[in-house]
Every structure is written in C-alpha cells, then in structure tokens.
Amino acid sequence: MNFQDIFPVLKEYTYFNTAYSGILYQPLIAWRQQHDQQYLAGGSNFRLESGTIIEKLRLKLSEIFQAKNVFLIPNFSFGFNTLLNGLAKNQRFLLLNEDYPSVAYPVKSSGFEFQEVSIDENLEENILKAIESFKPTAFAFSMVQYISGYKLSERFIKQIKQNYPQLMLIADGTQFCGTKTFNFEESGLDAMLSSGYKWLLSGFGNGFCMLSDQLINVLYQEKSTESLPTAPFLQGKSHLVMNFEPGHLDTLNFGSLDYSLNFLQSVGFEAIEKSNQLLCNQARAEFYNRGLLPEWMIKRESQSTIISLPLKTEMVENLANAKILCSARGAGTRFSFHFYNTVDDLQQLLDVIDGKN
Numbered sequence: 001m002n003f004q005d006i007f008p009v010l011k012e013y014t015y016f017n018t019a020y021s022g023i024l025y026q027p028l029i030a031w032r033q034q035h036d037q038q039y040l041a042g043g044s045n046f047r048l049e050s051g052t053i054i055e056k057l058r059l060k061l062s063e064i065f066q067a068k069n070v071f072l073i074p075n076f077s078f079g080f081n082t083l084l085n086g087l088a089k090n091q092r093f094l095l096l097n098e099d100y101p102s103v104a105y106p107v108k109s110s111g112f113e114f115q116e117v118s119i120d121e122n123l124e125e126n127i128l129k130a131i132e133s134f135k136p137t138a139f140a141f142s143m144v145q146y147i148s149g150y151k152l153s154e155r156f157i158k159q160i161k162q163n164y165p166q167l168m169l170i171a172d173g174t175q176f177c178g179t180k181t182f183n184f185e186e187s188g189l190d191a192m193l194s195s196g197y198k199w200l201l202s203g204f205g206n207g208f209c210m211l212s213d214q215l216i217n218v219l220y221q222e223k224s225t226e227s228l229p230t231a232p233f234l235q236g237k238s239h240l241v242m243n244f245e246p247g248h249l250d251t252l253n254f255g256s257l258d259y260s261l262n263f264l265q266s267v268g269f270e271a272i273e274k275s276n277q278l279l280c281n282q283a284r285a286e287f288y289n290r291g292l293l294p295e296w297m298i299k300r301e302s303q304s305t306i307i308s309l310p311l312k313t314e315m316v317e318n319l320a321n322a323k324i325l326c327s328a329r330g331a332g333t334r335f336s337f338h339f340y341n342t343v344d345d346l347q348q349l350l351d352v353i354d355g356k357n
Helices: 027-042 044-049 051-065 076-085 101-109 123-134 153-164 237-243 251-267 267-287 313-321 345-355
Strands: 070-073 092-096 113-117 136-143 167-174 191-195 205-213 304-309 328-329 334-335
Touching: 027 123, 027 251, 044 051, 044 205, 051 070, 051 205, 051 251, 070 076, 070 092, 070 101, 076 191, 076 205, 092 101, 092 123, 092 251, 101 113, 101 153, 113 123, 123 153, 153 167, 153 191, 167 251, 251 267, 267 345, 313 334
Parallel strands: 092 113, 092 136, 136 167, 167 191
Antiparallel strands: 070 205, 191 205, 304 334, 328 334
16 A cells, blocks of 8 residues: 555655654545534534444454453543542552653652652663562553653563552553554553554544553542432443543544544554564664664664654754654654655665765
C-alpha cells in the first residue's frame, strides 16, 4: 500500500514525529464528515441511534488488547487522575525519574508517598532494587519513555508481577499502544491507560483504560457501597463507570478511535510491529555508526519506536529546512518511526545528518 495516497502530510514532509502527534488519513476524515453530516440532518435522532458506536468501540478494544474491563476516557491524564482519586492515600508509589509529567505530577501532588528511580543503562536493576528497599504498593510508569524512548520489556513486567503479585503495576501506554501486538490479560499489568492521538492515529479527545480484577477490587471502595443514580438512562452503570465515564461520550472522537482500530487491524498489528522494528533497528545501527548512540543503548533487549539523538542546533535547523519533522525533547532531538515511514525517509534523514542535503 502506498500510504502517501491516504496520508497527505507524507507528501509534504518526512514525518518522524508520531510520538508528538499521529497523523490523520483520508478515509478517517471521510468518516468524520459523514458522522457530522448525519448529526446535522438528524439532530437528536442521530444521537439516539449512534449509541452503537460506543459499544462497538468497547468490544473492539477488548478484542485487540485482550482486556475484559475497558473504560473509555478522553485522554490518559483524565483516566490516570480518576484512577488515583479512587485509591487509598496510604499507597506508596514507585516512579521513574523524568517520566512523562502526566504520570509523575498527579502522584506527587496528591500526597502519596513516592520514590523515583533513575533511568540509565541499568534501569531494570534499579527498579528491582527500589522495589526491595522502598517496598512500594504501586509502580506507575510509561511503557515507553517520551524523551529517551527507553522501553520496559513485557518480559520484565511479567517478572515483576510474578515476584511481587501484590504490587499494582500501572502503565501509560500512549507511546506504546499501536506500535505492536499486546495482550493485556497476560501482561502482568493492573492498568494500561492510553490516549489515542499518537500511534493509534485517532485524533484528539479519545483514549481508553484497561483494568485488572485485582485493581478494580481496591478502587473507589468508599463509593462502592453508595446507592447509584436511578435515572433510566443510567441504568446498569457501575460506580466505576460513573467515575471513569461521567457525562456524555463523544461519538465523533470515540468513533474515530473505533475507525482507526479497524484500519490498523486491516494493516495488521503484527505487520506494523515488524515494519517498525526493522526500520528502527536499521536506524539505530546507522546512528551508532555515526557516533550518535552508545553501544549499550542499541543492545537493549526491548526497543521502542522512539530514538533520541544529541544533535546541535544547526543540525536541527537543517532538518527543518529539509522538511523533516521531529521534536526537541530533553537534551536531545526525538525521532519516532511508524509503519508509514520508509527506508527512503531514513535515507533523507541520514543525508541531512551527513551534510549531503
């Protein structure tokens, strides 16, 4: 498939910025226009008839990620704050230093006791030592670090859960979901929350939260015994749904997520994973050969689709002049690779780095 035909931005730019924002594509735009045209023509009738969009999405998320407890949220931050509000204040959190602010700040500002772990070449060892010494009750982290691209392997997460079954593992999947296949039920995680606007290519205002039975049993315990609203349109909603999904759910935004999940499924998550890793491995090798990555980084067992390079300001300006889109994050320049990126895209980037363009 020639993805330039359906992703117009690819005709204008070399796009290595999915970690900042995923891109929209023509079929999704056509669906969104049809949705709003039907709303325009039908008014409240459309709203009454569009409820199936929400339930279809919930089933699709359960199917793709193998999760039975799924909640729809407008973004990761809303869902994570809702989760934290449902926990007892005596929880002790383990965090990663310089993790995404939307992970760290809510924990710190909510009064939970916490300790941070340094992110370096010994990340996994640092985490295990901190678990032993600090004895946290919860570990909240991004599956993929938004600055460096460091990724915790699924094998390591399972190992933590096997060794510390009572430790709640809460993951931000925004830089992870959509990059490869994933089975929540077998992951060892107690929560995976994600926005849909990056690797899932769904636009803004949609996301999801998947919870384990273990975590559900400790959330909002005080509210669980309170009476629920009796209004007919709220029948069947649990106390957790009332907290994670308050008010209306936007059928345009959540319908966009459903549409994109079906689109990505048609491309194939296994094919996406293979394409991403092949190109990323090639990119890492090329960057290492140019002295832009240390050896230990390219030898990590589990790699993400994000690579950060220490580029000088002049080089970053050259990239912008060559219409290569990327992001300044931390002390580096961040490049992110998705299935619509090609070897030719990588070569254009290398040509600029090598001073050929």
